[in-house]
Amino acid sequence: MRLSFAAMALLGLLVGCGSNNNSSDSTSQNGPSQVSPTISSQDRQFVHDAAIAGMEEVQLGQMATQQASSDQAKQFGQMMVTDHTKINDQLQTLASQKGITLPTDLDSSARDDVDNLSKLNGADFDHKYIDMQVSAHEQAIDLFNKEVSDGSDADIKAFAAQTLPTLEKHLQMAQDAQKGLPAGSSGM
Numbered sequence: 001m002r003l004s005f006a007a008m009a010l011l012g013l014l015v016g017c018g019s020n021n022n023s024s025d026s027t028s029q030n031g032p033s034q035v036s037p038t039i040s041s042q043d044r045q046f047v048h049d050a051a052i053a054g055m056e057e058v059q060l061g062q063m064a065t066q067q068a069s070s071d072q073a074k075q076f077g078q079m080m081v082t083d084h085t086k087i088n089d090q091l092q093t094l095a096s097q098k099g100i101t102l103p104t105d106l107d108s109s110a111r112d113d114v115d116n117l118s119k120l121n122g123a124d125f126d127h128k129y130i131d132m133q134v135s136a137h138e139q140a141i142d143l144f145n146k147e148v149s150d151g152s153d154a155d156i157k158a159f160a161a162q163t164l165p166t167l168e169k170h171l172q173m174a175q176d177a178q179k180g181l182p183a184g185s186s187g188m
Contacts, residue, residue, distance in 0.1 A: 038153075039099070039100060039156075040151070040152045040153065042147070042150050042151055042152065043147070043151050046144075046146070046147040046151060046156065046160065047091065047095055047102070048102070048103060049143055050091055050140075050143065050144075051095070051102040051103055052103055052110055053110075053139075054088040054091060055088070055103075055106055055110070056110040056114065056136075057136065058081055058084050058088065059114050060077070060080065060114065060117060060129065060132065061076075061077040061079075062077070062081055063077070063117060064077025064078075064080070064125075065078050065081070067118075067121050067122075068125055069122040069123055070123075070181060072126075072180055072181065073126040073130060073177065073181070076133065076173060083166055083170070087166065090159060090163075098153065098156070117132065126181055127181060130174055130177045130178050130181060131178065133170070133174040134171065134174045134175055134178060137167055137170050137171035137174055138171060141167050141168060141171060144160040144163055144164050144167060145160075145164065147160035148160045
């Protein structure tokens with residue numbers, strides 16, 4: 001699974017529900033399109049990947065609020081929507097300030113994740129969703145740590161550093177949820 005955290009999904013909502021927008025972002029799957037020449041490729045790739053992950057997180061969180069059977073998975077999904085919407089808003093503002101055009105739609109891997117999860121309900125959904133959240137937040141933490149250590153733009157690095165504690169909290173909560181979900185779905 002590709003990076004996925006609520007910021008990604010929210011960003012999709014902010015920029016037109018992840019669909020048609022005035023942007024001609026034909027490179028959303030390969031990288032950001034319009035970029036300030038002073039922004040390094042590392043920073044551009046980070047912003048792009050964080051945006052995709054954020055859009056996916058919001059979409060998955062919205063699905064969890066509707067399709068999950070456990071209160072724990074529903075509440076986690078709502079927290080993803082709320083927290084990652086804020087993160088996506090911050091990323092959108094930062095990208096605008098830096099002249100970076102964010103993708104407006106999920107890449108094929110993220111779309112596959114959303115499509116696969118949308119076919120599940122109840123305990124099967126709960127287990128798969130929480131497992132995806134653990135994996136997604138591990139990947140997101142790696143991405144954000146890489147930006148903090150390897151990025152060159154001070155503002156983008158500061159955004160990554162400021163966001164890390166939230167992602168770490170989400171990971172811990174997802175891991176706790178994995179342990180706390182009622183049995184009923186194995187092998188997900």
